[in-house]
Amino acid sequence: MTEALRSIITKNRAGARVAIPSVCSAHPDVLRASLSLAQRLDRQVVIESTSNQVNQDGGYTGITPAGFITYVHDIADRANVDRGRIIFGGDHLGPQAWRSLPAEAAMEKARVLVRDYVKAGFGKIHLDCSEGCAGESPQLSDDQTAARSAELARVCAKENDDLLFVVGTEVPPPGGARSHEDEDIPPTDAQAAADTLRAHVATFGDLAHCIGGLVVQPGVEFGPTNVHHLPLLQDPGFLAALKDHPNVCLEAHSTDYQRPRAFERLADLGFAFQKVGPALTFAYRQAVYALDALRNPKGVLRATMEELMLNDPKYWQGHYQGDTKDLYRQRHFGLADRIRYYWPQPKAQKAVSQLLSDTPDVLNEASVRAVFGTTVLERAEELSGSHAQRLIDAQIELALEPYFFEVAS
Secondary structure, three states: OOHHHHHHHHHHHOOOOOOEEEEEOOOHHHHHHHHHHHHHHOOOEEEEEEOOOEOOOOHHHOEOHHHHHHHHHHHHHHOOOOHHHEEEEEEEEOOHHHOOOOHHHHHHHHHHHHHHHHHHOOOEEEEOOOEOOOOOOOEOOHHHHHHHHHHHHHHHHHHOOOOEEEEOOOOOOOOOOOOOOOOOOOOOOHHHHHHHHHHHHHHHHHHHHHEEEEEOOOOOEEOOOOEEOOOOOOOOOHHHHOOOOOOOEEEEOOOOOOOHHHHHHHHHOOEEEEEEOHHHHHHHHHHHHHHHHHHOOOOHHHHHHHHHHHHOHHHOEOOEOOOHHHHHHHHHHOOOOHHHHOOOOHHHHHHHHHHHHHHHHOOOHHHHHHHOOHHHHHHHHHOOOOHHHHHHHHHHHHHHHHHOOOOOO
């Protein structure tokens, strides 16, 4: 499974402008559209899940690692997508989901977590033990982080020796920045990146050759209302930090909403792994809300989602700020896309199903042109399925397509 990833790393480190997108989402429409696009482009794609999203206890999706593999494969089969082009990745695997516990108890949960991920068939494993547990500092040192990550790597290796580990974690809070949106996002210091990698290589010992990726911050970010675009002319010097490690590339998180040129520039800077998630569920929300407005200008689906978010605010409170109107806009239209946590709820699924059932009565060329862009309409003509479903898929595909910037070889 990791051969394709290592080939991309080799090409990137040799100076080729190549990268692979990592789609971090459990939304079925996002997964179907992403896999279908990869199939048509004859490309491989990484499908990732996080430790909070999918774990041995079900995570917030209610899905275990083995269940996630089956879930994605079922979507691929229904979409006539070759399973072989899917590479499964685990993101931020470590004790994060159990940080309220003492370190040893949290690490025991993490051992089960990584074992289950690898046994299920995940081959790209991001090990992240950087945050402290109960009674510890919020952020651990490189040495502490590396020691715990190496311990988990050894657990993984007992289940499968064909793994690619990603280490490091200089990333923002899940879902994007929460405040100070107008401030610049400084890139990781190149020397700090080198030190982090050096600590992990030393601690991993005979598993050091399995390290293939290092997470660093290139200077990209998004918050509820703003995007921090990559400074295209800036070079933080990361490749120099990797000079002694020719088989390691960089991984960029929170690349959502970047302009298309950014992905090529990230590849030039050594980022062969580029992650995206909220931008794709944001595109899904755009499409279903557009269809909702055609059915009823008052927005029946939007009203349902507002009710769900107000009744259970834990997924958006603390991420959005402002007065009542600001909070409403951010709940429904914010780039952080915290609404994505509510789509799996039964009431939301029922509302979307009703929407798709109702929309054939309101869809005609004049109406769809009023709420969808020309590029979406043109893309939808190329796809299969109901008219409404093609519009949804087209919106998602166009958000992901810039990540596939090079021609498959």
